[in-house]
Amino acid sequence: MPHSLTRPAGLAVAALIAVLPLSAVSCSAAQKAIDCGNTAVAVGSDLNQLGGAYNNSTNDPAAAGRAVSKLKADLDKLGKNAGSTDVAKAVTDMQAQADKAQQAIDNKQVPDLGPLGDAAGNLTKVCTG
Numbered sequence: 001m002p003h004s005l006t007r008p009a010g011l012a013v014a015a016l017i018a019v020l021p022l023s024a025v026s027c028s029a030a031q032k033a034i035d036c037g038n039t040a041v042a043v044g045s046d047l048n049q050l051g052g053a054y055n056n057s058t059n060d061p062a063a064a065g066r067a068v069s070k071l072k073a074d075l076d077k078l079g080k081n082a083g084s085t086d087v088a089k090a091v092t093d094m095q096a097q098a099d100k101a102q103q104a105i106d107n108k109q110v111p112d113l114g115p116l117g118d119a120a121g122n123l124t125k126v127c128t129g
Contacts, residue, residue: 032084036127039078039087043094046071047120054113065105072098090126094119 050071053063075095082088097116104111 032087032127035078035082035084035087038081039091039123040127042074042078043071043120043123046074050113050116054111057110064111065102068098068102068105068111072102086126087123090119090123094123 046067050064050067053060053067057064072095075091075098079088079091079095082091094116097119101111101113101116
């Protein structure tokens with residue numbers, strides 16, 4: 001007489017079947033997905049803050065400098081913790097553009113945020129490509 005699986009056991013088997021294909025995914029792909037998720041959350045918030053500060057620069061000129069500083073700090077932390085070389089390189093490229101924006105702000109110039117946006121787009125491409 002065959003034994004029927006109990007509901008919890010059946011769910012455990014179903015979960016195992018769902019997880020097995022994930023074990024075939026390389027560790028680097030999984031690390032890249034984690035790095036991209038962490039990066040998207042931090043950098044997305046920072047870029048929104050920077051855009052708002054840039055648009056409101058006549059009322060609070062120092063806000064853009066604070067926003068770029070926060071972005072740079074988050075990028076530095078993400079770059080140090082990135083396990084994926086592709087993500088780390090894209091973060092480094094974005095750091096370079098954030099540095100240029102910071103230099104312009106420090107020199108009381110209007111920063112060109114286009115290259116920073118391009119670097120963010122490249123980071124997105126690395127994460128989705």
